[in-house]
Each structure stands twice: as structure tokens, then as C-alpha cells.
Amino acid sequence: MSGTLEFERPVEELREKIDELKRFTHEKDIDLSKEIERLEVRLRKVEDDVYGNMEPWHRVQLARHQKRPTSLDYIERIFDDFIELHGDRYFGDDEAIVAGVARFQGKPVTVIGEQRGRDTKENLRRNFGMPHPEGYRKALRLMKQAEKFGRPIVTLIDTKGAYPGKAAEERGQSEAIAKNLFEMAGLTVPVLCVVIGEGASGGALALGVGNRVYMLENAWYSVISPEGASSILWKDANLAQKAAETMKITAYDVLDLGIIDAIIPEIKGGAHRDVDTQAVYISDAISKGLAELSPLTGEALREQRQKKFMQIGERSQSQLPVFVE
Secondary structure (H helix, E strand, O other): OOOOOHHHHHHHHHHHHHHHHHHHHHHHOOOOHHHHHHHHHHHHHHHHHHHOOOOHHHHHHHHOOOOOOOHHHHHHHHOEEEEEOOOOOOOOOOOOEEEEEEEEOOEEEEEEEEOOOOOHHHHHHOHHHOOOHHHHHHHHHHHHHHHHHOOOEEEEEEEOOOOOOHHHHHOOHHHHHHHHHHHHHOOOOOEEEEEEEEEEHHHHHOOOOOOEEEEEOOOEEEOOOHHHHHHHHHOOHHHHHHHHHHOOOEHHHHHHOOOOOEEEOOOOOOHHHOHHHHHHHHHHHHHHHHHHHOOOOHHHHHHHHHHHHHOOOOOOHHHOOOEOO
16 A cells, blocks of 8 residues: 555555455456455445545645656656756756757647656755756746747646755845746746646746646645645644645635636546546646637737736636636
């Protein structure tokens, strides 16, 4: 049951029992098909109960799952001919952000994603997905390049937040984030943003000023992590679960506030259960968004984006589609 979260244990126990019976059937040549069928029916009911009634903290846990797909996992499945570009032309390259040019359904696009590691070694190399200022400057350099050549921009957001260390502050972390917000608001090409995991604070928003902002169903998006909020509010980071319940950070909460445009449905049990299918869901959302935005002029795109962010908090869920159709 490696990687199983506590709230998922009833589901995993049934799956293991079914697998055990199937192995026994194969090894002993005994027909246990009726018992397996009965357990599979029960499994579907338990899955519906467990995954259909998740609390905010459960979604936070899934967004942080060690096997959850990263930006690069989706890039290699959704885009063709991806060429990664490096460096901000000021200080260096930041591997917490991957960025480059690619083709989406045959058309050129610029893709930018926050990238955490798949294991400890890679996490250290990519700074656990927490970008330095040179990462945001690299992203902005490629956004301006995309605008110059008329390429749509797709960003994949997945970060615990911008790196808060001394070196990052000395190199202008706050200024880099602020400049990204300012420049993204004025871009004259379509910008589509997808929160694929964690979306924390300015570290996420620095790639999140888009004409369309989507979230995976089990992602979260907030000005601060539940641990950070509980430390401030109750002086105890161990109350993160309580904070998650009150912060309105889930995709459904954020949609209701008008911060995102729609939710991309997620594989039952989390995106890591079937990365290929999850990539298709994301691809469909990007395709739909580009079809809606491509006919607009540069000025119309800029106005729509700015108006969208000025109206945050004024819309209700009843006025918005829950899922990308």
C-alpha cells in the first residue's frame, strides 16, 4: 500500500484483496470469479463513497502525492516537438521552471511549467519546485518571445510557493513576481493557465494571469499553504487540516469565487492513477480554450484578461460551468 493516503485505506484494502484472489485463481486453478465480482461491485461503491466525499485536506494530500504527475509528465504527453530553452539572460537558469516551444495539435505554442522533482535527488536539483527570481525572469523572457512571434502561451502551475531564501530576495524575488504580473496582464496573445497540483501564493500567480485559468479537480490554489495559515492564525502548523477547511482553497471553492474559469475533471483517486487519460482531459481543455480565444485580436485578449481579474469575487458558481465541457 505504498503511497496510499490514510483516507484511501478502505479502497486499497479491497483492491489488494481482489488482486490476491486473482493470483490465487491463477496459481491454484480455482474458480473464484463470483467472489471477485462481488468484491469489485463493493469496491466501486467504496470508491464512490471515499472519493465522492473528500474533505479539503484530502484534496491537498492528493495534490501533494509523491506520484502525482509533474509539468514534464504532461508536456511529453500533450505537446509535440518540445524544445526546452534555458536562462533569464541576467543571472542563470532555474530548473524549478521548465519552459520552451512546442506544437499543440500542429500549431506552435510556448509552454511554461513549474517543475518539482520525482525523487529526492531531482527535488534538490529543482529546489522542490520553488522558483528563484531567475526562473520567473526566464518565464517572462519566453512570454515576450511568444508575443513577438504570435504564439499562444500555456502555463502549468504546481508550486509550494516562490523560494523564500535570502539569495532569492537579494536577486529580486518580489520584483520578479510583480513584473510577471504586470507584463502578463498586457500580453496580446492567448494565455491559458492550468493549476495541476499545488498553487501557492505569488509563486503560483506569477504564471497565473491568463485569459483562461483552469484547475484540476484535486489541485488547490491559495495565497498561503494550510500549514502557513495555521501557523499565523493559531500558532500551530499541526492545525493545517482545520485551516484547509476554512480557507476556500479547493477547485470548487475557487471556482465559486470567480478566480478560475472551470475545473478539469480528475481521474478517480487522483491524476497519478492514469496519467495518460489525465493528460487527455487537460489537452481537451487547452484545445477548447484556444478555440475560443484564437479569433480575438490582441487588444481584445488584453482587455478580456484584465477585466477577468478585476471581476474576481463578483461572480458566483451558478454563472460558471463546473467542468470544462
